[in-house]
Amino acid sequence: MKDNESGKRTKNGQASRGSRAEARRATEESILKAAERVFAEAGFGGATMQLIADVAGLPKANLHYYFETKESLYRRVVERIFNIWLEAADVFDEASGPAEGIGAYIDAKMEISRNHPNGSKVWASEVMHGAPVIQDYLETTLRDWTEGRAVIIRRWIAEGKMAEVDPHHLLYMLWATTQHYADFSHQIETLNGGAPLSDAQWEEAKTCVKSIVLRGIGVS
């Protein structure tokens, strides 16, 4: 599992960036990317290993060399977006108050919705169908994270830094609103005349969401 950055060369002279382990990581990465897209577009049941293989540019059998089953591949895809969200939530803790913390959290989650719409969709699909694969995450990591953030919010309320709102429902609203831009991107595009949101429109969206939420909790 150790890194091997020796940068050796193969017979044909092509630079093999980092030997075997590196190549493996690259292949796994391309499979995960393809899987994320296919699972997002077709759902777990509708996705086929053949299509994932085609998108990744690999024979189907090779796919099973890297990932034993469809479900294990799917699980990795779901874990991925979950970890991205968790990391983004750090901004929440480092903040000194709700205006800064929640504002930054909205910004971060909106950015993720823009850059990882497929991951968000796969997660949404998984939870909607009863989280058959990642139920354990919900009961451990997510629950802990949520309670931790609820404590922070309650402290801000106690310190008079924001209005008295239920922390859980506030978090649900943040999740729902930000992820909506990823999960329902197709609907939003249709209502936007068939075009994806432009840079300016994304800025507008972030500003608008922050404006309503922050004013809604008595900040700014």
Place this chain on the structure above:
Amino acid sequence: MKDNESGKRTKNGQASRGSRAEARRATEESILKAAERVFAEAGFGGATMQLIADVAGLPKANLHYYFETKESLYRRVVERIFNIWLEAADVFDEASGPAEGIGAYIDAKMEISRNHPNGSKVWASEVMHGAPVIQDYLETTLRDWTEGRAVIIRRWIAEGKMAEVDPHHLLYMLWATTQHYADFSHQIETLNGGAPLSDAQWEEAKTCVKSIVLRGIGVS
């Protein structure tokens, strides 16, 4: 296609409530209900006609007597929830201002999330996967509806009845937040200790959402 409310009796003396047409409607209803649940739990690709038939308590072949294909059955399920939402939106128009209109709209949509969680999930799944089946609805009915409501919101803003926010992003926030309670009900239940929201908790949710949104747009 005409109604037949004659209420005739069959040979065995059992009251046949409303003859053939009535029985047909009842069977279709039970199939649609079963389909809604199965599609919500497994997605379109994951759902099987066999399972829908089992849930409805019918042989699979009989299902195809009432609905030609899996897709036509699915379409009917999606159209259903869409029409329910459209009807609920009437409260928006009849209102004299944002506090009343948007407040009532939130209440109505939260009620639907509680009473038709499966329909909401099927809709979400359909849109997330690019709306392959109901794209026409998005481009006609939904677009018209949205633009109509945007006009009303802009008028309220012009009349100084609420803060200046982009109507579209406000609507997205309303949709996202209210539907989240249906689409992510499993996640919410898990974070609620594994139990569905109680009556009181639903009231709390509605109050909390309305409170944040209405204050967020400068009302109340």
Place this chain on the structure above:
DNA sequence: TCTTTTTCTGACCGTATGGTCAGGTTGAGT
């Protein structure tokens, strides 16, 4: 009662899917 129409169903079919495997290829280690 006899005929006709609608409703129902077990058995069946072609296809596509997730997964397997034997055997080939490659390239790092020596």
Place this chain on the structure above:
DNA sequence: ACTCAACCTGACCATACGGTCAGAAAAAGA
């Protein structure tokens, strides 16, 4: 140059799926 483990792949398999159909059963109409 040789070895061996890691990597790759076409061909294959059992299963499950959506959909069909001939014909039974039931109800309506005469």
